[in-house]
Amino acid sequence: MDAYPAPTLSDGARFDVTGIGNALVDVIAHASDEFLDEHGLTKGWMDLIDTERAVSLYKALGSAVEMSGGSAANTMCGVASFGGSAAYVGKVTDDELGAAFGHDLLAVGVQFRPGDDQNDVPTGRSIIVVTPDAERTMNTFLGASSLLGISDCDDETIADSKVLYMEGYLYDRDEAKAAFRHASKVAHEAGRMVSLTLSDSFCVDRHRDDFRSLVTDEVDLLFGNDAELIALYETETFDDAVAELRQHCEFAAITVGANGSIIITDHDLIEIPAVPVRRVIDTTGAGDLYAAGFLHGLTTGRPLDECGRLGSIAAAEVISHVGPRPLVELRTLVG
């Protein structure tokens, strides 16, 4: 018998996971710490920016590379890269970046149906500044991505997925909050598991009460990092946050930076070490890919420590190169 058995999921589903999130193209450029200071950027943070700020920041940056991103979209690509089946719900516009975003999902086998075209709102983009220490500082112009609402949820796909995975970044507008509630209801009515990633401490700060009630009411599995969990429950320590969480949600996978992750169940705390990498190049996508590995383990019936190990493997791959999605088939890294 497994030491740490995972919850059994309903089977007979077409997809392992459906993700909902901000559909963004990453515009990645390298810059110095001085650049961050000059432009009032705080390292490691994600800031939402308007068109004007996006234009001026982009202008100041060095040459950049465009790659599809978006937290939950990265996670779905990771699930597919492990050999799982994944679908994605998110909004882009019919422009060049929107076309690239859609192509890159379909190319790795993730189902994607873009929402209705918002003609005058361009596809969202995240300007990511990577400093020499591999840390990423994000400045996100949400564009079309933030306009997601209930009508964009693909109920049939959500009901036909073992796990629903929702991205906290999207949780900034009332329409998105309503969409999360709706999608959770659809998933639960079909007997599926609902998961959420907190995404960002500041997003949690902005919407703490709504996040808390969503976790209490709907979330079966919570992802996030230690800072986000502490922000959610406003505790002094991580242990206090865990105690608080257990009263509302009995299952979580929390990353703790270079220390790996901690899987929380109602009676266990399972520490999962990080997989060492030769050199950390760009931490963008680390949390997204950890979730991908964990979800792949869960949807293939693996014990929890093994789910965490798959998360560590995927995170290690993505931080060893520029860009938020795996460059090798993750299935080939599973020993």
Add this chain to the structure above:
Amino acid sequence: MDAYPAPTLSDGARFDVTGIGNALVDVIAHASDEFLDEHGLTKGWMDLIDTERAVSLYKALGSAVEMSGGSAANTMCGVASFGGSAAYVGKVTDDELGAAFGHDLLAVGVQFRPGDDQNDVPTGRSIIVVTPDAERTMNTFLGASSLLGISDCDDETIADSKVLYMEGYLYDRDEAKAAFRHASKVAHEAGRMVSLTLSDSFCVDRHRDDFRSLVTDEVDLLFGNDAELIALYETETFDDAVAELRQHCEFAAITVGANGSIIITDHDLIEIPAVPVRRVIDTTGAGDLYAAGFLHGLTTGRPLDECGRLGSIAAAEVISHVGPRPLVELRTLVG
């Protein structure tokens, strides 16, 4: 005294080099040799494709990364990366890829004034398939880039540059041929050096007579590789091609793959070794960056063997990573 003194250039110029070429964004994806076979692609070639083919090929490809490219534009970025001053003439449209292309030139200090907007013709793009052996196979949808004509030449900038650098890829339409003649005339009237890169054997095959007369009439310095030079003069051997070339143009720098390059003057053949790299990742941009190093050496008064060495250094940097432009400041690699 230098063993291989370079020709003395006129000074008092605002720019070291002005490049003219196809303004393209590279869409780079990895694929297998089987993929090339299935889609009728010949490894290492550059094919011109229409919109329909671009769409179907892109659809078949895995997830891709978008990076600014274009042969002469890559070369100008290389010149700037060495610390030289460079300008670029090429046509993009006012769309997302056009904006990215312009940004990436300005970001490294290359002067760029986009030509008149061609509203209904999108910015050109080159779909580059990189196989596991690091070889690149290009499929180029020219879009706005190919519409360059005399009116797009920035005469003032060309006259104020020590060297004019023209890209053979562009030489497929009558308007471009006229633009090359015009730009050469402007440069020569200002006492400047005119250089040309042959770019592609098949382009040379298509326009051999025009290329030959351009070389004879206008070109002071010819760039290309061994296959292109042989195609230009339809000789059996490289030596025969060199003999033929010397009757029409007394100065050339010809790359010979992994063997490095050969600098041809009226009385010397100077062999320049390649700079070894730990692992070749993507050969895109190798010739472009060789030209950048050579031009930087030439415009800073270095002897010819040193010009070639700078070319080898720049080529080695660009083939050791994905993407056609340097990722480090080339000036830091000059020992």
